[in-house]
Amino acid sequence: MTTPTLSSLTECIAPQLAAVDRLFHGELSGDLACVNTLVKHVSRFRGKMLRPCLVLLSAKAASPEANLSEVHVTLATVVEMVHMATLVHDDVLDDAELRRKGATINHLKGNEAAVLLGDYLISHSYHLCSSLDSQFAARQIARTTNTVCEGELLQIDNRNNIDLDEQTYLQIITRKTASLCATCCLLGAKYAGASDAVASRLELYGLSLGTAFQIQDDILDIVGDADTVGKTLGIDVEKGKMTLPMIHFMRTAPIEHRQLLRSLLLSHDVDKLERIRNLILPSKSIQYARDRARQLVDRARSTLVDLPDSDAKRTLDTMAEFVVSRPM
Amino acid sequence: MTTPTLSSLTECIAPQLAAVDRLFHGELSGDLACVNTLVKHVSRFRGKMLRPCLVLLSAKAASPEANLSEVHVTLATVVEMVHMATLVHDDVLDDAELRRKGATINHLKGNEAAVLLGDYLISHSYHLCSSLDSQFAARQIARTTNTVCEGELLQIDNRNNIDLDEQTYLQIITRKTASLCATCCLLGAKYAGASDAVASRLELYGLSLGTAFQIQDDILDIVGDADTVGKTLGIDVEKGKMTLPMIHFMRTAPIEHRQLLRSLLLSHDVDKLERIRNLILPSKSIQYARDRARQLVDRARSTLVDLPDSDAKRTLDTMAEFVVSRPM
Numbered sequence: 001m002t003t004p005t006l007s008s009l010t011e012c013i014a015p016q017l018a019a020v021d022r023l024f025h026g027e028l029s030g031d032l033a034c035v036n037t038l039v040k041h042v043s044r045f046r047g048k049m050l051r052p053c054l055v056l057l058s059a060k061a062a063s064p065e066a067n068l069s070e071v072h073v074t075l076a077t078v079v080e081m082v083h084m085a086t087l088v089h090d091d092v093l094d095d096a097e098l099r100r101k102g103a104t105i106n107h108l109k110g111n112e113a114a115v116l117l118g119d120y121l122i123s124h125s126y127h128l129c130s131s132l133d134s135q136f137a138a139r140q141i142a143r144t145t146n147t148v149c150e151g152e153l154l155q156i157d158n159r160n161n162i163d164l165d166e167q168t169y170l171q172i173i174t175r176k177t178a179s180l181c182a183t184c185c186l187l188g189a190k191y192a193g194a195s196d197a198v199a200s201r202l203e204l205y206g207l208s209l210g211t212a213f214q215i216q217d218d219i220l221d222i223v224g225d226a227d228t229v230g231k232t233l234g235i236d237v238e239k240g241k242m243t244l245p246m247i248h249f250m251r252t253a254p255i256e257h258r259q260l261l262r263s264l265l266l267s268h269d270v271d272k273l274e275r276i277r278n279l280i281l282p283s284k285s286i287q288y289a290r291d292r293a294r295q296l297v298d299r300a301r302s303t304l305v306d307l308p309d310s311d312a313k314r315t316l317d318t319m320a321e322f323v324v325s326r327p328m
Numbered sequence: 329m330t331t332p333t334l335s336s337l338t339e340c341i342a343p344q345l346a347a348v349d350r351l352f353h354g355e356l357s358g359d360l361a362c363v364n365t366l367v368k369h370v371s372r373f374r375g376k377m378l379r380p381c382l383v384l385l386s387a388k389a390a391s392p393e394a395n396l397s398e399v400h401v402t403l404a405t406v407v408e409m410v411h412m413a414t415l416v417h418d419d420v421l422d423d424a425e426l427r428r429k430g431a432t433i434n435h436l437k438g439n440e441a442a443v444l445l446g447d448y449l450i451s452h453s454y455h456l457c458s459s460l461d462s463q464f465a466a467r468q469i470a471r472t473t474n475t476v477c478e479g480e481l482l483q484i485d486n487r488n489n490i491d492l493d494e495q496t497y498l499q500i501i502t503r504k505t506a507s508l509c510a511t512c513c514l515l516g517a518k519y520a521g522a523s524d525a526v527a528s529r530l531e532l533y534g535l536s537l538g539t540a541f542q543i544q545d546d547i548l549d550i551v552g553d554a555d556t557v558g559k560t561l562g563i564d565v566e567k568g569k570m571t572l573p574m575i576h577f578m579r580t581a582p583i584e585h586r587q588l589l590r591s592l593l594l595s596h597d598v599d600k601l602e603r604i605r606n607l608i609l610p611s612k613s614i615q616y617a618r619d620r621a622r623q624l625v626d627r628a629r630s631t632l633v634d635l636p637d638s639d640a641k642r643t644l645d646t647m648a649e650f651v652v653s654r655p656m
Contacts, residue, residue: 154362
């Protein structure tokens, strides 16, 4: 099949996405020129708007007849701000130089500006969220950011742990990535008046999609092409993060191959990444990770089956597929 | 006068401060051992609990007859978490090694853990705040953290700006430090049922006290003794932050002294701090900064005059005095 681009998929929510864009900029601009300059730069990273799409599409999939309200645009903007904050801080943690084909904030302005800009984004996300009448979203968002932080902390606690097991890996990525996607779908559905059952089903969609998305990201970090993917690759290896292909390799490859991977991971060779790639590619470990992502995509799609037919439902279905077929 | 310690001043709110302590730990502990270890370490920095005291004392000063409720304990814990988050991130920005006579998180566990722990603290503060029935506190807290971030961003934008003017300096410290103190007093009073007029007066108390506190901190960074103050000093000079004594010196000292300060600030001499201290101490610039702090303390105390007499009112009055007389 031809891979659709995400923007061609989201025509049915184009006006709301444009409103998210306006609100995002309106909320973040202030009276200080130095702040506005940083915000302008960070806006350039914004590409896919996956999380706002999840909010808006889940709302429409849950209640095809209902019109999306300003509340949904607010929620979609809140989750985009949360996501941008985690990106900016992640780049500090990763010492990354490239993000969405542009220099990262930390590379351009130093780690200090990046730490503060992340703080500024997260603060504004809660501020915007506190403008809603009900506390439900604020509670859910804050619970989710608690979980995201735990995932990140668990991840750095396992840095250079070459014997990381698959279960802990899944715990890390569920908390740091999938939990926010799940919350996007849950909030979108709830604020569209969905029943608890429908909201939970869409929450599971988001959780499965988010987990698959992170596994695919981790595969791309090993086998992807930096120009196509548009961000610095090989970071996981560089920062001692064990991901699913490597975890599988350490569990299943012949003993001498495992020993070689271990010594490569511990080495400071300049061609370390290249050698690891050449070691893992001929094994079954990339395919194993792809299969796991595929299973999760199938689970995501299965949660949609009982929803009434709608453009939004079809789009969520295609988006799940998109996660594992996006360009390498 | 003999300088009282802050804890001897706050006996009238001792049970509530103990409850803040319990809530703080209860909220931050979770199912991950690695997270709990970091939280335990950061708790050691907690000393003065100035901001919880401001919440609780403002409530009692505004309504001496009212009993403090759980809402006040929650609010006091929220502001303590916000404050701890800013401390942890500040130490990353400052590369500080020592905080309240213990190693800083960044020094002990690396900048990455410190960035994430700060994020974890701020996320939990919003989460705890979202447990309140009304959105009023959440809006006010998030608005304040927006302002704190702006102050910090304005500060690093003016790093190494030797010609920083006093007005911009005051804008920086008002936003980064005083705004949270002001919010503590405002929220304490409002949730005790104070009128808008009384709440505004206490907010001004917090703003004035917080500004004086930061000026005194900046004075101590130049003239203080690291053992007594209990944290790394000389950081402002090291990180190119111009503070009030230096700003005054650059405006009023003889031209050759100004040129000397400028060249010292730009130098990488090992005894840079010592030489700057020796240059500024004999001038009138330390006294000028002390006088400014004193004026702000007087303004803080004047806001209390019309409040009904109470232990809490007297304590707020003494606390304002304490800010400019604390140990060097």
